[in-house]
Amino acid sequence: MEEDLSFDLRGTVRGISESYRQLPASDRFAFWLVIGITPVGLIGNWIRQYCDSMTIIGYAMLLAVLVWLTVQAKVAYDITRGGRKPAHYGFTLRIGALISAAAVLLFSVLKSSAGDYILLSNPVEFSFKIIGATAEELLYRAMAINVFGAMLRSRGRNDLWAIPISAALWVLPHVPTKEIGFLPFLFLTGVILGFIYRYSRSILFPMWGHVVANASWLGGVIVIVIYVIVSAYGLIRERSAAPRAALQAETGGGEAR
Numbered sequence: 448m449e450e451d452l453s454f455d456l457r458g459t460v461r462g463i464s465e466s467y468r469q470l471p472a473s474d475r476f477a478f479w480l481v482i483g484i485t486p487v488g489l490i491g492n493w494i495r496q497y498c499d500s501m502t503i504i505g506y507a508m509l510l511a512v513l514v515w516l517t518v519q520a521k522v523a524y525d526i527t528r529g530g531r532k533p534a535h536y537g538f539t540l541r542i543g544a545l546i547s548a549a550a551v552l553l554f555s556v557l558k559s560s561a562g563d564y565i566l567l568s569n570p571v572e573f574s575f576k577i578i579g580a581t582a583e584e585l586l587y588r589a590m591a592i593n594v595f596g597a598m599l600r601s602r603g604r605n606d607l608w609a610i611p612i613s614a615a616l617w618v619l620p621h622v623p624t625k626e627i628g629f630l631p632f633l634f635l636t637g638v639i640l641g642f643i644y645r646y647s648r649s650i651l652f653p654m655w656g657h658v659v660a661n662a663s664w665l666g667g668v669i670v671i672v673i674y675v676i677v678s679a680y681g682l683i684r685e686r687s688a689a690p691r692a693a694l695q696a697e698t699g700g701g702e703a704r
Contacts, residue, residue, distance in 0.1 A: 466598035477590040488620030496623045515582035533681030536589040537650025540678045547652035576662035584654040587617040588644045610641035
Protein backbone atom coordinates (compact mmCIF):
# COMPACT_ATOMS: atom_id res chain seq x y z
CA MET A 448 0.00 0.00 0.00
CA GLU A 449 2.81 2.40 0.88
CA GLU A 450 4.64 1.56 -2.34
CA ASP A 451 1.57 2.43 -4.41
CA LEU A 452 1.15 5.73 -2.57
CA SER A 453 4.82 6.56 -3.09
CA PHE A 454 4.55 5.77 -6.78
CA ASP A 455 1.47 7.97 -7.15
CA LEU A 456 3.20 10.83 -5.38
CA ARG A 457 6.24 10.58 -7.63
CA GLY A 458 3.98 10.42 -10.67
CA THR A 459 2.08 13.51 -9.54
CA VAL A 460 5.27 15.47 -8.94
CA ARG A 461 6.63 14.33 -12.31
CA GLY A 462 3.40 15.39 -14.03
CA ILE A 463 3.50 18.83 -12.42
CA SER A 464 7.14 19.21 -13.44
CA GLU A 465 6.39 18.27 -17.04
CA SER A 466 3.40 20.64 -17.18
CA TYR A 467 5.55 23.42 -15.74
CA ARG A 468 8.26 22.94 -18.37
CA GLN A 469 5.67 23.29 -21.14
CA LEU A 470 4.68 26.75 -19.93
CA PRO A 471 6.08 29.86 -21.67
CA ALA A 472 8.73 31.72 -19.68
CA SER A 473 6.26 34.45 -18.71
CA ASP A 474 3.84 31.90 -17.26
CA ARG A 475 6.62 30.09 -15.39
CA PHE A 476 7.44 33.40 -13.72
CA ALA A 477 3.74 33.88 -12.92
CA PHE A 478 3.65 30.37 -11.42
CA TRP A 479 6.47 31.23 -9.01
CA LEU A 480 4.87 34.56 -8.17
CA VAL A 481 1.68 32.77 -7.09
CA ILE A 482 3.54 30.03 -5.19
CA GLY A 483 6.05 32.43 -3.62
CA ILE A 484 3.78 35.32 -2.67
CA THR A 485 1.24 33.11 -0.89
CA PRO A 486 3.48 32.15 2.07
CA VAL A 487 4.97 35.66 2.13
CA GLY A 488 1.45 37.07 2.47
CA LEU A 489 0.62 34.54 5.19
CA ILE A 490 3.69 35.52 7.23
CA GLY A 491 3.15 39.24 6.61
CA ASN A 492 -0.47 39.12 7.78
CA TRP A 493 0.54 37.10 10.85
CA ILE A 494 3.08 39.82 11.73
CA ARG A 495 0.49 42.56 11.23
CA GLN A 496 -1.99 40.70 13.43
CA TYR A 497 0.16 39.48 16.30
CA CYS A 498 3.43 41.46 16.36
CA ASP A 499 3.71 44.36 18.82
CA SER A 500 6.68 46.07 17.18
CA MET A 501 5.53 48.92 14.93
CA THR A 502 8.93 48.86 13.19
CA ILE A 503 8.51 45.22 12.17
CA ILE A 504 4.92 45.86 11.12
CA GLY A 505 6.11 48.81 9.04
CA TYR A 506 8.67 46.63 7.26
CA ALA A 507 6.01 43.97 6.67
CA MET A 508 3.69 46.57 5.13
CA LEU A 509 6.51 47.87 2.93
CA LEU A 510 7.28 44.33 1.78
CA ALA A 511 3.59 43.82 0.97
CA VAL A 512 3.51 46.95 -1.19
CA LEU A 513 6.69 45.87 -3.04
CA VAL A 514 5.21 42.43 -3.66
CA TRP A 515 1.94 43.87 -4.97
CA LEU A 516 3.79 46.35 -7.20
CA THR A 517 5.86 43.44 -8.57
CA VAL A 518 2.65 41.71 -9.66
CA GLN A 519 1.35 44.86 -11.33
CA ALA A 520 4.75 45.56 -12.93
CA LYS A 521 4.79 42.06 -14.42
CA VAL A 522 1.36 42.60 -15.98
CA ALA A 523 2.39 46.02 -17.29
CA TYR A 524 5.61 44.60 -18.79
CA ASP A 525 3.83 41.67 -20.42
CA ILE A 526 1.30 44.01 -22.02
CA THR A 527 3.70 46.72 -23.19
CA ARG A 528 6.90 44.77 -23.90
CA GLY A 529 6.25 41.06 -23.50
CA GLY A 530 3.90 40.56 -26.43
CA ARG A 531 0.88 39.68 -24.31
CA LYS A 532 -2.48 41.26 -25.07
CA PRO A 533 -4.31 42.97 -22.19
CA ALA A 534 -7.11 40.41 -22.74
CA HIS A 535 -4.73 37.73 -21.45
CA TYR A 536 -5.14 39.27 -18.00
CA GLY A 537 -8.85 40.00 -18.42
CA PHE A 538 -8.65 43.57 -19.70
CA THR A 539 -11.08 43.60 -22.60
CA LEU A 540 -13.97 45.66 -23.97
CA ARG A 541 -15.71 42.66 -25.51
CA ILE A 542 -18.92 40.95 -24.44
CA GLY A 543 -17.48 39.60 -21.19
CA ALA A 544 -16.64 43.11 -20.05
CA LEU A 545 -20.15 44.28 -20.89
CA ILE A 546 -21.59 41.51 -18.71
CA SER A 547 -19.24 42.48 -15.89
CA ALA A 548 -20.16 46.15 -16.35
CA ALA A 549 -23.85 45.25 -16.09
CA ALA A 550 -23.16 43.37 -12.83
CA VAL A 551 -21.17 46.35 -11.53
CA LEU A 552 -24.07 48.69 -12.36
CA LEU A 553 -26.59 46.37 -10.70
CA PHE A 554 -24.56 46.12 -7.49
CA SER A 555 -24.03 49.88 -7.47
CA VAL A 556 -27.76 50.53 -7.73
CA LEU A 557 -28.55 48.00 -4.98
CA LYS A 558 -25.91 49.41 -2.65
CA SER A 559 -26.83 53.03 -3.26
CA SER A 560 -30.56 52.38 -2.80
CA ALA A 561 -29.78 50.70 0.53
CA GLY A 562 -27.58 53.63 1.56
CA ASP A 563 -24.69 51.23 2.04
CA TYR A 564 -21.45 53.13 1.50
CA ILE A 565 -17.89 52.65 2.70
CA LEU A 566 -16.47 56.08 3.47
CA LEU A 567 -12.94 57.12 2.60
CA SER A 568 -11.07 58.05 5.80
CA ASN A 569 -7.31 57.77 5.31
CA PRO A 570 -5.71 58.47 1.90
CA VAL A 571 -2.65 56.31 2.67
CA GLU A 572 -4.77 53.37 3.77
CA PHE A 573 -7.06 53.98 0.80
CA SER A 574 -4.15 53.76 -1.66
CA PHE A 575 -2.73 50.71 0.15
CA LYS A 576 -6.05 48.87 -0.14
CA ILE A 577 -6.46 49.67 -3.85
CA ILE A 578 -2.95 48.45 -4.67
CA GLY A 579 -3.47 45.30 -2.61
CA ALA A 580 -6.91 44.40 -3.94
CA THR A 581 -6.00 44.92 -7.61
CA ALA A 582 -2.75 42.95 -7.21
CA GLU A 583 -4.57 40.07 -5.49
CA GLU A 584 -7.09 39.81 -8.30
CA LEU A 585 -4.36 39.88 -10.96
CA LEU A 586 -2.36 37.26 -9.04
CA TYR A 587 -5.01 34.85 -7.79
CA ARG A 588 -7.63 35.27 -10.49
CA ALA A 589 -5.89 36.14 -13.78
CA MET A 590 -2.41 34.65 -13.30
CA ALA A 591 -3.28 31.62 -11.16
CA ILE A 592 -6.29 30.51 -13.19
CA ASN A 593 -4.45 31.06 -16.49
CA VAL A 594 -1.31 29.20 -15.41
CA PHE A 595 -2.90 26.33 -13.48
CA GLY A 596 -5.52 25.95 -16.19
CA ALA A 597 -2.80 25.60 -18.83
CA MET A 598 -0.95 23.05 -16.70
CA LEU A 599 -4.11 20.99 -16.20
CA ARG A 600 -4.97 21.07 -19.91
CA SER A 601 -1.47 19.90 -20.80
CA ARG A 602 -2.12 16.78 -18.69
CA GLY A 603 -5.56 16.21 -20.21
CA ARG A 604 -7.35 17.33 -17.04
CA ASN A 605 -10.33 19.65 -16.61
CA ASP A 606 -8.97 23.18 -16.32
CA LEU A 607 -11.90 24.25 -14.12
CA TRP A 608 -9.98 22.74 -11.19
CA ALA A 609 -7.73 25.80 -11.47
CA ILE A 610 -10.54 27.87 -9.93
CA PRO A 611 -10.78 26.15 -6.51
CA ILE A 612 -6.98 25.80 -6.46
CA SER A 613 -6.58 29.55 -6.96
CA ALA A 614 -9.31 30.26 -4.39
CA ALA A 615 -7.58 28.07 -1.78
CA LEU A 616 -4.26 29.83 -2.37
CA TRP A 617 -6.03 33.21 -2.08
CA VAL A 618 -7.51 32.23 1.29
CA LEU A 619 -4.19 31.14 2.86
CA PRO A 620 -2.67 34.64 3.40
CA HIS A 621 -5.94 35.72 5.06
CA VAL A 622 -5.87 32.96 7.70
CA PRO A 623 -4.15 35.07 10.42
CA THR A 624 -6.52 38.04 9.98
CA LYS A 625 -9.90 36.31 9.59
CA GLU A 626 -12.08 34.27 11.91
CA ILE A 627 -11.96 30.53 11.21
CA GLY A 628 -15.68 30.47 10.49
CA PHE A 629 -15.27 33.17 7.84
CA LEU A 630 -12.66 31.27 5.81
CA PRO A 631 -15.14 28.92 4.02
CA PHE A 632 -17.15 31.99 2.95
CA LEU A 633 -13.94 33.61 1.71
CA PHE A 634 -13.08 30.44 -0.24
CA LEU A 635 -16.56 30.37 -1.79
CA THR A 636 -16.17 34.04 -2.73
CA GLY A 637 -12.88 33.20 -4.44
CA VAL A 638 -14.52 30.36 -6.36
CA ILE A 639 -17.38 32.62 -7.50
CA LEU A 640 -14.99 35.39 -8.59
CA GLY A 641 -12.89 32.76 -10.36
CA PHE A 642 -15.87 31.46 -12.32
CA ILE A 643 -16.85 35.02 -13.24
CA TYR A 644 -13.34 35.68 -14.54
CA ARG A 645 -13.11 32.31 -16.30
CA TYR A 646 -16.38 32.60 -18.20
CA SER A 647 -16.49 36.35 -18.84
CA ARG A 648 -12.73 36.52 -19.60
CA SER A 649 -12.89 39.90 -17.87
CA ILE A 650 -11.21 40.86 -14.60
CA LEU A 651 -13.47 43.91 -14.22
CA PHE A 652 -16.09 42.55 -11.81
CA PRO A 653 -13.70 40.58 -9.54
CA MET A 654 -11.31 43.54 -9.30
CA TRP A 655 -14.09 46.11 -8.86
CA GLY A 656 -15.87 44.06 -6.21
CA HIS A 657 -12.67 43.45 -4.25
CA VAL A 658 -11.66 47.11 -4.31
CA VAL A 659 -15.13 48.36 -3.34
CA ALA A 660 -15.23 45.91 -0.41
CA ASN A 661 -11.82 47.16 0.80
CA ALA A 662 -11.51 50.76 -0.33
CA SER A 663 -14.93 52.38 -0.93
CA TRP A 664 -16.91 53.29 -4.03
CA LEU A 665 -14.29 55.86 -4.98
CA GLY A 666 -11.82 52.99 -5.23
CA GLY A 667 -14.27 51.19 -7.50
CA VAL A 668 -14.46 54.21 -9.79
CA ILE A 669 -10.67 54.36 -10.00
CA VAL A 670 -10.54 50.66 -10.91
CA ILE A 671 -13.11 51.14 -13.69
CA VAL A 672 -11.06 54.02 -15.13
CA ILE A 673 -7.85 51.93 -15.05
CA TYR A 674 -9.66 48.98 -16.60
CA VAL A 675 -11.03 51.05 -19.48
CA ILE A 676 -7.63 52.68 -20.16
CA VAL A 677 -5.74 49.35 -20.25
CA SER A 678 -8.44 47.66 -22.35
CA ALA A 679 -8.59 50.58 -24.77
CA TYR A 680 -4.80 50.49 -25.09
CA GLY A 681 -5.02 46.87 -26.15
CA LEU A 682 -7.80 47.57 -28.65
CA ILE A 683 -5.93 50.51 -30.19
CA ARG A 684 -2.73 48.48 -30.44
CA GLU A 685 -4.57 45.61 -32.15
CA ARG A 686 -6.13 47.93 -34.73
CA SER A 687 -2.87 49.74 -35.42
CA ALA A 688 -1.00 46.44 -35.75
CA ALA A 689 -3.41 45.03 -38.36
CA PRO A 690 -2.47 47.47 -41.20
CA ARG A 691 1.24 46.98 -40.46
CA ALA A 692 0.87 43.20 -40.62
CA ALA A 693 -1.04 43.47 -43.89
CA LEU A 694 1.62 45.80 -45.33
CA GLN A 695 4.43 43.45 -44.30
CA ALA A 696 2.62 40.49 -45.84
CA GLU A 697 2.07 42.47 -49.05
CA THR A 698 5.69 43.61 -49.15
CA GLY A 699 6.93 40.10 -48.54
CA GLY A 700 4.69 38.82 -51.28
CA GLY A 701 6.04 41.43 -53.68
CA GLU A 702 9.62 40.40 -52.95
CA ALA A 703 8.71 36.77 -53.53
CA ARG A 704 7.29 37.58 -56.92
